[in-house]
Amino acid sequence: MPWITLALRTTTPVFNGEHDQHGATIRVPSLRGAMRYWFRALAGTAAGDDLRLLAALEREVFGSTDRQSPVVLRIPDPPGPADRAEAKFLNMPGGEHIQYLLGQGLYTRVKDARQRPHEGLTRDFVRADTEFHLDLRFTPGTSEAAASLALASLWLLCTYGGLGARARRGFGGLRITGVTAGSLPGDWTPDDLTTPGPAYYENLDRLTADHGALARHHAWLAALEAAPDDVTTRTAPWNGARPTYPVLGGHTAVALHPTQTTWPALLLNAGREWRHFRAGEHPEDGGRPHTPEYRQTIRGTSDHFPLGALGLPITFYDPATRNKDTVEVRKGTESLRRASPVWFRPVGTGPRMRLFSFAFLGAFLPQEDKELSVRLGRRTLTVTDQDLRDRASTWLETMRTGGTFTPANRER
Incomplete structure (x- = not known):
């Protein structure tokens, strides 16, 4: 052919x-x-x-x-x-928010003041x-x-x-x-x-x-x-049940941010908003944001870990003690990854692009697989399907209305 x-x-x-x-x-x-x-x-x-x-x-x-x-x-x-020097989007003011979106697999923080931010790219x-x-x-x-x-x-x-x-x-x-x-x-x-x-x-x-x-x-x-x-x-086979894998249709939700601009500006703002959204709590004095789950679960007695609905594993690092606490999905002794249900991507062309967000609102973990669990060391934690829906819906509604998770007293 x-x-x-x-x-x-x-x-x-x-x-x-x-x-x-x-x-x-x-x-x-x-x-x-x-x-x-x-x-x-x-x-x-x-x-x-x-x-x-x-x-x-x-x-x-x-x-x-x-x-x-x-x-x-x-x-x-x-x-x-x-050439990695062409990653000028990392050198723009606020480029650290794009670095955040790249994650540790694609970006290593530049500590030497003589280096340009783009030199932190690993690929x-x-x-x-x-x-x-x-x-x-x-x-x-x-x-x-x-x-x-x-x-x-x-x-x-x-x-x-x-x-x-x-x-x-x-x-x-x-x-x-x-x-x-x-x-x-x-x-x-x-x-x-x-x-x-x-x-x-x-x-x-x-x-x-x-x-x-x-x-x-x-x-x-x-x-x-x-x-x-x-x-x-079989037009609606998931009625009454949440999909156990990403499926188009009724168990999804979407949002289109009203702002029109270039893709670097969109991702910079998305990185800033996602970072503050995940942090959860922000001190009134403008200090370092606190993740409620860190205080309540990692250092507390609660076994509920709703932040996990946005993707696992998550590692908390305490610079004072240099301790690392990792929450992950395990199957027996095998460590697994639970990808984030929330996606976003710039759509359109040129300077009139917009941020499109969506989420797959299925099951956090297949309930029939009894070997799967969320673990923090020897502790078993709970992440529910409702946690996934609540967290994703909060993000999407704020993006749809052009709202913000960034406190007013913080640099935008």
């Missing part, structure tokens, strides 16, 4: 290399992995808690260890890495506003449904998600800007596949797959060989 060529553009820096690795670029395996994530979020609207069915549907579209994927991808002109990156092309081809015999679902997964990735490290915190944004060659399968049109602008997000109250050709996603899922006969009737 002939190749389809799509024009793409990065909207924020993409960190897609290994630790301290030079030569970062946009890689097909990373792109395919992100497409799989969004395919599961889409297919979960029909598969529900039937994880075997979910895996079978994914296997039919993206392949597995024993089955070749019918979707072939290539990037003929992969963008090269930027190369692909610049924002970098153009490249993606070629897609479907192997002979690929069904129209499988091809359509592969494009749906790419559209979701570029509309809601991101690529590489810290995609949940606004990095790795991509936009599909057009179709430059080839014919799209099924009902897809170039306009449907192009990533929408901010006006699209203004009309959302949840993450949806009802845009253009995506409105047919249930019919596409039903047409896959692995789909059972009743898959088209």
Whole structure:
């Protein structure tokens, strides 16, 4: 089958290399992995808690260890890495809030006053506003449904998600800007596949797959060989239960911040707000903010740890004693990660971008897996599904109204 060529553009820096690795670029395996994530979020609207069915549907579209994927991808002109000195967004006033979003995996605090902040980056990156092309081809015999679902997964990735490290915190944004060659399968049109602008997000109250050709996603899922006969009737399989993995639809919530500006300014403000939101308590004298959970749980007797709903592990460091206290998810003796349910990303182009936030309001941990627990050393802590909903809803409502978590007596 002939190749389809799509024009793409990065909207924020993409960190897609290994630790301290030079030569970062946009890689097909990373792109395919992100497409799989969004395919599961889409297919979960029909598969529900039937994880075997979910895996079978994914296997039919993206392949597995024993089955070749019918979707072939290539990037003929992969963008090269930027010199780390080009990370001028880290040198701007307030750049420490962007450093905070990058996290310890991507940024090491610069302690030497002779160093510029960008020297703290631990990885190369692909610049924002970098153009490249993606070629897609479907192997002979690929069904129209499988091809359509592969494009749906790419559209979701570029509309809601991101690529590489810290995609949940606004990095790795991509936009599909057009179709430059080839014919799209099924009902897809170039306009449907192009990533929408901010006006699209203004009309959302949840993450949806009802845009253009995506409105047919249930019919596409039903047409896959692995789909059972009743898959088209499973329009709301999670009624009465919270999804145990990210799923589009009713168990999501969204917000679009009213401010329009450049992506560095958006992420700087988002980092400042997220930092103060997580801190929780701020002394009236403008001193160091206090996390209630540190006082009540880490150093207190409470076993309730609602902050964990925003992602684990969390490590508290006491500079006076140099003690580190880590709250984490464990399965037996194995330490696991619980990713944050809250995402944000700049949407739009140029100086008129806006911050789009969303959250997956599913189960914090699958209740049926009795081996999973939240632990602080030998202590078992409690993080509830309601904690997740409350924390995420508070963030989203404040972002939607243009409010702030930053105290008035603190530098903005």
